[in-house]
Amino acid sequence: MSTILSFIAIQNGKPTRSSFEGLSRARHLAAQHGHTLAAVVLAPDASAFTDEIARYGAQTIYTVSDPIFAQHMNAPVVRALEAVIAQVQPALVVFPSSEGVKDVLGALAVRTHAAVLPDVASFDLADGGVEATRPVMASKFYARVRAEGEPVLVSVRSGSYEATESPADATVEALPFSFDESSLKQTLREVVGAATGGIDLADARVVISAGRGVKDEAGQHLVQELADVLGAAIGASRAVVENGMFPATAQIGQTGKVVSPDLYIGVGISGAIQHVAGMVNSRVIVAINTNPDAPIFEVATYGIVGDLYTVLPLLIEELKKAKAVAA
Amino acid sequence: MKFCVCIKQVPDVTAPIQIRDGELAMDAGRVVLNAYDASAVEEALVLTEQHGGEVEVILIGPDRATETIRKALAMGAAKGTHLVVAEDAELDSASVSKLLADFFQDAGADVILTGKQAQDTDAGLGGAMLAERLGLPYATNAVGLAQEGETLVVTRQGDTGQEIIALPTPCLVTCSNDMNDPRIPSLKGVMGAKRKPIDSRPVVDIPAARVRTLRYEPLPTREPGRVLEGEPHEQAAEVVHLLETEASVL
Structure with a gap:
C-alpha cells in the first residue's frame, strides 16, 4: 500500500477550491486502489487549515509552518515539498495547477527524481504508471500521456473534478522545517497589484469576462455592475489587459488563468482560441457580442448578438428583478 | 552580460491540424519559433541594447529546425547552437533539460532565458528543471525584466499579483509573451543571419523519457x-x- 499526497495551496489566507478538487479526486483514486490519502499544506501557521482539509477525507495531514510561506517564493516551497516527499514516499502527488505550482513543479521533479504531468484535465492510476489527458496545441486537442516511476507529480486544471466533502478523522503531523534564508539567492522585493477582498478568479462560481467590445470607463462600469449583481469575479481577454483597462491578474486564457465557473458571461469577447482555452470548461457560457460570426458563439450555451452598451443595462435590470423575486 | 536563450521550433498552432489514427496530421512546413521564446529573444536583445552584452540562442531539434535558429539570428542574436536530434526522437521535458544542462556546464551564461512554455505542449517545465539542474536561482512567467548592475529584476505574474523579484546573475528566467512584442526581422537582419555562426552538434545519447504521449484525442x-x-x-x-x-x- 502506498500513499497519494495532495498539495493544498493557500491563497488570500485560505485553501483554494482547486486544491480540494485535486484532493477529492485523489480520495477517489486512493479508495479505488487501496492507497492511503494524505495532504500537505505550507503556510505561516499551517495548522489553521487542518480542520477544513480533514473534511475532504485526508487521513494524514502534513503541516509545514514557517513565516517564509506568507508570500510565494519558489526556493523554500521546493525545499519543503522535497522533504515531505522524502518522508512520505508517495506514489503520486496531486497539485492544483496554479501559477505558484507551475513555478515549482519542474524544480521539484528534478530534486525528487519524479516524472511529471503538468496541467492535466483528467488522470488515473494505470498499470503501475499514471495516465492523464492534457490539452495541447493551444487547447485544440487532448494528448493522452503516460508517466512511469514513483513518484509521479500531477498538476490538475481547475474545474476538472468536483470538490466533494467526505470527513475523516485525520492525523495531523507537523513537520519541522528550517530554511536557511542566507541560502536564498533571490529576493522578493514586493508584490504589486494584489487583489484585496476581491473574488479570486480561478475559484469563482460566476465570472464576467470583458473583451475588446468594452471600450471605455462606461463599459468598465457596466461590467463591474453586472459582476456586483451576480457576486462574480471579473476576468478579461488579453487585448483589454494589454491596453491597460483590466489588470493582468484578470487575464483568462492559454497564457493567463484557467477558469471553469458554473456561469461565465463573455462581454464583448470574440472568443479567440487562446481565450477559449481558458474558459471552455465553464458549465454555462453566455456570450454577448455584436458580431454574429464571433467564435465565442460556437461554445456559448446562450448567445446574444448585440451591443453590450445596450444589452448590459437591460440584463442588469432583469437580474435585479429576478433577485428581488427570489428574496 | 551574456544572455543565452533556449528556443524551440513548434508547429504553427493556427494552421489546420487534424487527428489521424491518434496522431496529429499537419503540414510539416508550417513551423514557427515558439512565441514565448520569441519574447525571450526580444527581451534579451532589448537589455543588451541598453546595457551591452551579447545574445546567443540554443535549440534542440531535427535538421530542419535550423531555420528557427536563423529566425532568432535575424532578430539580432549573434550566434546559435543546434543540438541535432532525429525527427522522431522521444524527448520529454526532463530529457530536454538534461541535454541543455550538459550544454550550459561548458558554455556558461550570465542569464539563461526560455519561453515560459512551448506552444505545442504547453507543459512549462523545462525552465525550472534546467535551473535546478544547474543550481541557479530562477523566476518563471516573467512579464517584465530590467537590469540593475549584475542583478536582474523580474516582474513575475503570480496568482494574486505581480511579484517583483531580484535575481543575482547567473540566473534563469522564463518569459511570458505578455512581456513585449517580438520584433519582425528586417531584410538586413535576414541577410546578415545567413553569415552568423551556427554550431551544429549531433546528440548521441538521448536521456530516456519517462513521459510519453500515447495518442491525441479530439476535445x-x-x-x-x-x-x-x-x-x-x-x-x-x-x-x-x-x-x-x-x-x-x-
Missing part, C-alpha cells in the same frame, strides 16, 4: 448553444429566465 465538444432572438430587452429577459430555469445557475 469533448460542447452542445451547440443557441442564439436568442428578439429585441434587446426580450433577449435580456429570456437569458435571465433560462439561467434561472433551464440552466439553474442563478
Whole structure:
C-alpha cells in the first residue's frame, strides 16, 4: 500500500477550491486502489487549515509552518515539498495547477527524481504508471500521456473534478522545517497589484469576462455592475489587459488563468482560441457580442448578438428583478 | 552580460491540424519559433541594447529546425547552437533539460532565458528543471525584466499579483509573451543571419523519457448553444429566465 499526497495551496489566507478538487479526486483514486490519502499544506501557521482539509477525507495531514510561506517564493516551497516527499514516499502527488505550482513543479521533479504531468484535465492510476489527458496545441486537442516511476507529480486544471466533502478523522503531523534564508539567492522585493477582498478568479462560481467590445470607463462600469449583481469575479481577454483597462491578474486564457465557473458571461469577447482555452470548461457560457460570426458563439450555451452598451443595462435590470423575486 | 536563450521550433498552432489514427496530421512546413521564446529573444536583445552584452540562442531539434535558429539570428542574436536530434526522437521535458544542462556546464551564461512554455505542449517545465539542474536561482512567467548592475529584476505574474523579484546573475528566467512584442526581422537582419555562426552538434545519447504521449484525442465538444432572438430587452429577459430555469445557475 502506498500513499497519494495532495498539495493544498493557500491563497488570500485560505485553501483554494482547486486544491480540494485535486484532493477529492485523489480520495477517489486512493479508495479505488487501496492507497492511503494524505495532504500537505505550507503556510505561516499551517495548522489553521487542518480542520477544513480533514473534511475532504485526508487521513494524514502534513503541516509545514514557517513565516517564509506568507508570500510565494519558489526556493523554500521546493525545499519543503522535497522533504515531505522524502518522508512520505508517495506514489503520486496531486497539485492544483496554479501559477505558484507551475513555478515549482519542474524544480521539484528534478530534486525528487519524479516524472511529471503538468496541467492535466483528467488522470488515473494505470498499470503501475499514471495516465492523464492534457490539452495541447493551444487547447485544440487532448494528448493522452503516460508517466512511469514513483513518484509521479500531477498538476490538475481547475474545474476538472468536483470538490466533494467526505470527513475523516485525520492525523495531523507537523513537520519541522528550517530554511536557511542566507541560502536564498533571490529576493522578493514586493508584490504589486494584489487583489484585496476581491473574488479570486480561478475559484469563482460566476465570472464576467470583458473583451475588446468594452471600450471605455462606461463599459468598465457596466461590467463591474453586472459582476456586483451576480457576486462574480471579473476576468478579461488579453487585448483589454494589454491596453491597460483590466489588470493582468484578470487575464483568462492559454497564457493567463484557467477558469471553469458554473456561469461565465463573455462581454464583448470574440472568443479567440487562446481565450477559449481558458474558459471552455465553464458549465454555462453566455456570450454577448455584436458580431454574429464571433467564435465565442460556437461554445456559448446562450448567445446574444448585440451591443453590450445596450444589452448590459437591460440584463442588469432583469437580474435585479429576478433577485428581488427570489428574496 | 551574456544572455543565452533556449528556443524551440513548434508547429504553427493556427494552421489546420487534424487527428489521424491518434496522431496529429499537419503540414510539416508550417513551423514557427515558439512565441514565448520569441519574447525571450526580444527581451534579451532589448537589455543588451541598453546595457551591452551579447545574445546567443540554443535549440534542440531535427535538421530542419535550423531555420528557427536563423529566425532568432535575424532578430539580432549573434550566434546559435543546434543540438541535432532525429525527427522522431522521444524527448520529454526532463530529457530536454538534461541535454541543455550538459550544454550550459561548458558554455556558461550570465542569464539563461526560455519561453515560459512551448506552444505545442504547453507543459512549462523545462525552465525550472534546467535551473535546478544547474543550481541557479530562477523566476518563471516573467512579464517584465530590467537590469540593475549584475542583478536582474523580474516582474513575475503570480496568482494574486505581480511579484517583483531580484535575481543575482547567473540566473534563469522564463518569459511570458505578455512581456513585449517580438520584433519582425528586417531584410538586413535576414541577410546578415545567413553569415552568423551556427554550431551544429549531433546528440548521441538521448536521456530516456519517462513521459510519453500515447495518442491525441479530439476535445469533448460542447452542445451547440443557441442564439436568442428578439429585441434587446426580450433577449435580456429570456437569458435571465433560462439561467434561472433551464440552466439553474442563478
